[in-house]
Every structure is written in structure tokens, then in C-alpha cells.
Amino acid sequence: MTDKTKKKVMKYSRGPESTQSGLSGRFMKVALAFAFVAISFVSFGQSPEVRQAFRLIDIEQPSKGIAALEKIANNSTNQYYLGLAYMRTGNKDKALAAFEKGILANDKDALNYAGKGHVRLHEKNVTEAKVNFDKALAMSKQKDAAVLKAVAEGYLSDSKFVIDAINLLNKAKGINGGDPEIHILLGDAYLMQNNGGESVSSYERAATADAKNAKANFKVAKVYERSKNTDMVKEYLNKAVTVDPEFAPAWKELAEVYYIEKQSDKAVEASDKYMAITEKKDEAKYFRAFVLFMARRFDEANAIFQTVINDPNAPGVAYKYAAYSQAEQYKDDTTKQAALNTKGVFEKYFNKTKQEEITAMDYAYYGRTLVKLKQDSLANDAFAKGLEIDSTQAEILQLQGDTYLKRKKFADAVTTYKKLMAIRKQPLSQDLWSIGRAYYFNEQYMEADTAFTKLAEKQSTVTHGWLWSAKARAQIDSTGKQGIAIPMYQKFIEIAVKSPEKNKKDLIEAYDYMGQFAIHHKDNVMEAKGWYEKILQLDPTNARAKEFMNVLKEATQQQKGGR
Secondary structure, three states: OOHHHHHHHHHHHOOOHHHHOHHHHHHHHHHHHHHHHHHHHHHHOOOHHHHHHHHHHHOOOHHHHHHHHHHHOOOHHHHHHHHHHHHHOOOHHHHHHHHHHHHHHOOOOOHHHHHHHHHHHHOOOHHHHHHHHHHHHHHHOOOOHHHHHHHHHHHOOOHHHHHHHHHHHHHHHHHOOOOHHHHHHHHHHHHHOOOHHHHHHHHHHHHHHOOOOHHHHHHHHHHHHHOOOHHHHHHHHHHHHHHOOOOHHHHHHHHHHHHHOOOHHHHHHHHHHHHHHOOOHHHHHHHHHHHHHHOOOHHHHHHHHHHHHOOOOOOHHHHHHHHHHHHHHOOOOOOHHHHHHHHHHHHHHHHHOOHHHOOHHHHHHHHHHHHHOOOHHHHHHHHHHHHHHOOOOHHHHHHHHHHHHHOOOHHHHHHHHHHHHHOOOOOOHHHHHHHHHHHHHOOOHHHHHHHHHHHHHHOOOOHHHHHHHHHHHHHHOOOOOOOOOHHHHHHHHHHHOOOOOOOHHHHHHHHHHHHHHHHHOOOOHHHHHHHHHHHHHHOOOOHHHHHHHHHHHHHHHHHHHHO
16 A cells, blocks of 8 residues: 555544544545555556457457547547557557547647657657657656656667667656556567566566466567477466466467477367457468368368468468478379369469578478379479478488489489488488489499398398399399309398298299309209299299290200110
């Protein structure tokens, strides 16, 4: 209770009548009630109607907030707050008209001069801004907290005047330390100086001054967001929606935090709450679709994206994620139409977006869509554009190399896979498999054998490395005289015979190689016979094995007849 209030209470309670007369008692009650109303009004610095209107603006319901202020703009003070609302919602011209109307209504009210200076500084007209600010401060003799706060908020529209703003806000705080808006503006000013500690302290003082002030808690969360302290961000965002469940910006931020933490259900729930409150329905609809996309609920996301991109004024980024979401939903769809639709959305995105804003991942998704359409040459062009933006994108390098391999551009595939392997600490099995085949089909058999041998060592119980190393060695030793492929074929056979039907074709190749070596370089027909019998067990119609067995049978009969 202030000294002034105490005096008022004592005035009505002094003397014996105060305890004996009912009338005097009623006077005391009225005085007390008046005193506390006065404290509340001075503390917040604005009428309850004005505070409620600005709350509506803060929760992203600006049309309701401005309508409420227009309704009560029947004096110069409320005319200032209407102008301030226009400034905060980005309507500078209407703000100036409101301030000038306030000056016409009462040219002794300093607030509207502060507002006019705010507009001029926002327009970068520093000279006229300072004339109006100085006039407001002179008129109020720098003793009116509301005027000091108004001039300070104007100064905060240009970071060069942040010190001026802080000085004025500290004066205002000394006059009315119970106004949460003063502390919030001070927090904003300190944040402009990258002074996070003072900023948080100021926002917390605002929350203490007004326990229902969600904006203060929200702003603390935004400070912690800068330092990537996710736990504190969540704590203060949840405080914000606890004290005011309709504080839309906090729900939006919570949705983003939950998305980052891969809590997709919570992210969608928060985005739904945001969408239910905000007036920015088109923006909210897009945001919800984005969250659904991140939650991998592609069918739901696509239903919303479709309505978003049907608007000719939809931003390019809406087409981007609409295309991404379609690409994901129809990833396994083999129909040409799905890929054509996705390609069309991508092309609209590229047409609506500045070249420097297109990302490597955009080209990756687009290229993948072109691959599905069997437009491999265009896909390689898309991947190349992505790699110009970021040459270290492993996924794009993999896609680029695979597409070159598919197009039989083996030398290009080798070059691409080398770049891919160069950015890894250790090559993956997939890398060795990819570059090994590229080398093999580019007739670089020594390099292919090296890659496949490394693959076999990494995956010793898998057939691929052993088989393809054998193939490469068979090409290196084209006459088969050295038999360098034999150890690899033997290892392949050892693993493959466990699943003969699955490996039938490759087992026949291995058995044939072993048979040929036995005949031509070991002169061991019976060993060869054993290999070709194995072939016939897998495939009784195998022409090469049957021919061998027929020749062997004839030779045996001739040998018997010769005796």
C-alpha cells in the first residue's frame, strides 16, 4: 500500500465516528476500493479495455483487438493506443492518421506526439522523429511513465537508438515499476544488445508484475531458443499457455519444438491448438500441413497442401513442401501419374522461387521424381545443380552415381562415387558395392577387384563381394591360366550352397568356371565332371553341362571301343 493510499484510508477512518457510524464505515470501504482500483490502473498504465485489446493482438486476433480499440477511441489517449495497435500490426499509414487525430482532439496530450515520432523513425526520418519525441518528453517533463514508454517503443524501431530507449524505460520503471509492458520493452531492448541475461530478468519482472502475462513467458522462451536450450524453451512456452491457454504464438513454437524432438503427436496437437486460435488461417493451415509432413502423415498433409497451393497467391515455400509431401506419399507408387503430378508441383515451386533460395535437397527430391519418370538424363542435371549448391550432400551423390550407373555412364559414376567416399570417414558397404560395379562395367577390373575384396572382408557372410571379386579376377586373368578367381569363387560357393535356389544362376557360373579350370589347366576331367554334375542338379537343361557330359560319354565309349 502506498503512502498516498494510506493517507486516504486514514482520512476516512480517523475519529470515533468511523467505528460508530455505518455511513462512515461505508465511506471507508468505498475509499479502499477506490484506492486499489487506482493502484491497479497506475500499475498497468492502461485501462482494462486497452489491455484486453492488445492481448487480442498478441494472441494473433488483430482484427478483434483493433475493432475493440476503434470502439473506445473517443479521447486522445485511446486514439494513441489505436495508433499503436496499427503500428504493431504493420499499418503505418493508419497509425499516423490516428496519432494526428489524437493531436487534433487534444494537443496537450504528449502520447500522440510520441506516436507520430514512432512512425517517422520507422520511415527513417530521424530528424522529424526526434522533434516529435522531444516535444512529447518536454510536455510531460519526463515524469509520465506512459509517455516515456511510448517514446522508448518508438526508439526501439531503430537499433541505433537502443541506448536512448533503455534510458527512458529505466526512468519509466522508476515511476511505475508495476507496469509489465515497461519490463517487456526493456527486455526487448537488452535483447537488441544481445544481453540475454538482462533480457530474461526484465521479462521475468513483467511476469511477476502480471501473473497472467503469457507474452513475458513467451519472450523468455525465445531468448533461450537463441542458445538452443530446448528444455528451458519448453518450460517457458508451457508457462505461457498455462497462464493464457489462448496465447497462439506459444502453441506454434511448441509445435516446432516438439517436431525437433520427434514428438510428432504433440507437435500436431500443438499446431491444432494454434490453428484454432489465430486469425492467420491461411498461414496456420500451411503451418499445420508442414507439421503433418514432418510427422510423416503425408496423406493428411497433402490434403491441406492441395488447398493451400490452389490459391494463386500461395508462397513458393508452400509448393516446396507440397511437392516433398507428395514425393514421400507416392514414393512406392509405380504409376506414372503420381510422379507427373509431383513434377508439376516442383516446377511451380522453381518458377515462384528465387534461384538463390532453392536448396540442394529441393533438387534431390526433384531428381528422384524424374528418375521415377525414367527421365534419367534430366535427373542427373537436377542432381548436378544440387551438388553445385552443396558438394558434400551424400544422398545426392549416391543418387547421382546410381543414375549414371543406370544410364551406363560408368566413368561418370566412378567419379561421383569417389566424391561420395571422400566425404566419409570410412566407406560404407554400399559405397564399395556401387563403385565396384562402376569400375567393373568401365572395364577397370583391378580397381573393381580391390573394391569387391574390401566388401567381402566387411561382409564375409554375404555372397556379393566374393562373387563380384571372382568376376573381376576372371576378367583380369582372361585365359583362366592363373586361376586367381578360384579362391573367391570357392568362398562364394561355400556361402551360396546354403540357399541354392536363391543363388542358382551365380552358382552355375561358379561351377562352370571351376569346371573349365579343371579341364584346361589341371587336365583333370573327373574333377570337371563333378562340377558339371552339380550344374545339372541345379538345372538339368543346362546346355553347356549337357554338352560336356555328352562329349565325355562319347570319349569314354570311343576309349572302350578302341580296346
